[in-house]
Amino acid sequence: MDVAPLVVTREVQRETVDAGLAGGYPDAVEIQARIQAGRIAVREAPQLSAPFEEVLDLYGLQEGDKAVTRLAVQASDVGATVTDDRLLYVVLQRCGRQACFLPDFIERAVAGGRLETATAQRLLLAVRPRLASGFVEHSLRRLEGVI
Amino acid sequence: MAVTVHTVVDDRIAKYVNRVKAHQYATEATVLRELVERGYDQILRHLHDRYQRGELTFRTVAEELGLSVRELYDLLEQKGLPT
Numbered sequence: 001m002d003v004a005p006l007v008v009t010r011e012v013q014r015e016t017v018d019a020g021l022a023g024g025y026p027d028a029v030e031i032q033a034r035i036q037a038g039r040i041a042v043r044e045a046p047q048l049s050a051p052f053e054e055v056l057d058l059y060g061l062q063e064g065d066k067a068v069t070r071l072a073v074q075a076s077d078v079g080a081t082v083t084d085d086r087l088l089y090v091v092l093q094r095c096g097r098q099a100c101f102l103p104d105f106i107e108r109a110v111a112g113g114r115l116e117t118a119t120a121q122r123l124l125l126a127v128r129p130r131l132a133s134g135f136v137e138h139s140l141r142r143l144e145g146v147i
Numbered sequence: 148m149a150v151t152v153h154t155v156v157d158d159r160i161a162k163y164v165n166r167v168k169a170h171q172y173a174t175e176a177t178v179l180r181e182l183v184e185r186g187y188d189q190i191l192r193h194l195h196d197r198y199q200r201g202e203l204t205f206r207t208v209a210e211e212l213g214l215s216v217r218e219l220y221d222l223l224e225q226k227g228l229p230t
Contacts, residue, residue, distance in 0.1 A: 015215070015217065019215050019216070019217050025217065060203065060204070062210055064206045064216070065206050065207075084205075085206075086201030088205075090201060129227075130224070130229060130230045131229050132229040
């Protein structure tokens with residue numbers, strides 16, 4: 001998580017930390033500690049113009065999705081949004097913002113020298129059961145340098 | 148957590164429940180619970196398919212099922228479905 005400065009929206013904080021602490025999830029404690037230490041920034045994302053908001057509604061986005069999109073569209077210092085959500089990925093790309101899947105984010109950290117290949121491979125293997133077939137394997141093969 | 152629900156079912160469903168009950172020596176409640184579970188599972192898989200195809204966001208699937216994002220992650224993990 002420390003491979004790049006991270007920013008989350010207030011909604012994501014509520015979903016991960018507030019709901020996570022209430023449900024007894026250990027990762028919620030870790031994320032909260034990182035937020036309190038300033039290693040993860042939490043930002044409010046103001047509404048976009050009325051036509052833009054209407055488009056987000058037409059995509060069927062929920063409030064949390066809209067907040068992520070608003071932040072990506074408005075924050076000039078956000079380089080890319082990490083998501084494994086296909087629709088959100090497409091919406092962000094169509095808004096002209098960079099989006100990447102978690103395996104791509106891990107690969108970029110290796111490419112930038114911020115993460116060792118072996119650690120990246122372990123991380124990818126750990127998230128493999130959660131991702132659709134092909135996503136993790138694609139990154140693993142690239143890290144191996146065979147494709 | 149389980150909740151008790153009292154409901155009226157259609158005659159066709161009652162006939163099916165009676166038939167399965169007799170065949171499997173199960174209680175009416177067990178057969179009905181299985182039916183509801185299978186229906187719920189079908190709805191979940193349908194929404195999950197749509198999510199995988201990029202038609203719905205993960206949060207929309209959670210909303211449709213009346214779950215939080217955390218609860219949906221847990222449910223999909225339990226079912227061995229990718230997120």
